[in-house]
Amino acid sequence: MTKRIVAFQRLKPHHLEQLRTHFHVDYFDTLEGPDDPAFREALSEAHGLLGASLPITSELLDGAPHLEAISSISVGVDNYPVDELTRRNILLCHTPDVLTETTADTGFLLIMASARRAVELANMVKQGQWTSSIGESHFGTDVHGKTLGMVGFGRIGQAIARRGALGFGMQVLYTHASPKPALEEELGATHCEFDTLLEQADFVCVNVPLTAETTGLIDADVLKRMKSSAILINIARGKVVDEEALIEALSNGEIHAAGLDVFAQEPLPGDSPLTRMDNVVTLPHIGSATHETREAMAQRAVDNVIAALEGQQPPSPYNDVTPRG
Ligand SMILES: NC(=O)c1ccc[n+]([C@@H]2O[C@H](COP(=O)([O-])OP(=O)(O)OC[C@H]3O[C@@H](n4cnc5c(N)ncnc54)[C@H](O)[C@@H]3O)[C@@H](O)[C@H]2O)c1
């Protein structure tokens, strides 16, 4: 029997061609949402589901009784009910590693852009407002030699820290995880309490997955404990930060600035105060969005689903479910 997969978004013709040598493929290039009737119809017969972030509900899974594997074109899996998938014996795969360096580049871009006010000042030039010499009111703050506090010191957090420590002579602090002696040796990084990190960091850089534990982790109290000169960077997920509290802290000078790639609601609504604040750099969730990395992510997701549905161990499984084959 030829297995069937439903695929949506972010795939190129060569990925589809590869998939079609293994499976019957229903591809939805521009899927508006999970309620699309043709998508639901295809899912009712599918053994595999492959695509970028889509909210997966119990109701959607009920309508997919043959589903064996979901292959997400993302490293973050916060939009999947992981425990329920495991209970239903559905293998979830994701795309770690291949996007680590590109996402770390974006994290560092936010550090640089927010410290040096790059977007605000570049816009000033484009709008013809560079009419007098650049004075103190336009100055930014140094990045080199400053203290970089990592909230989340996994793959991406470490890659950002490596850029900071080795490229910019920054002192790296990290919390939560058990101490990592090899990285302390390589980067001169220091393991510390969360409070110490908040008190000392010039840049607080958020790189944790969104979970029940990390939702709202950066709240009003945390923002108050940061230096008033500190800059918050969020490259993880919007809901890790209490966005209302952040707007408040940025407005009343509790913290200096923010560089954000992710938001509580995406796309960021045009009427969000964050769109109007000069001390905030807003990117449209482009952490991994380069040609090279999106290609590598799609390829990893294709390799995952092929292995999973053919009874082999996929390169990047997320939950502990044996491929059925
Ligand atoms: N902006 C983007 O486009 C983009 C791109 C890739 C990943 N991400 C996000 O970044 C996240 C991290 O990716 P990764 O590959 O580095 O994952 P990872 O699992 O390697 O690292 C996450 C780290 O966070 C730590 N952690 C968990 N809870 C914590 C807490 N409460 N306090 C401190 N540390 C905690 C974990 O121990 C782990 O070390 C993803 O889950 C995803 O949501 C965003």
Ligand SMILES: O=C(O)[C@H](O)CO
């Ligand atoms: O989790 C991820 O991989 C990114 O946020 C989106 O591609």
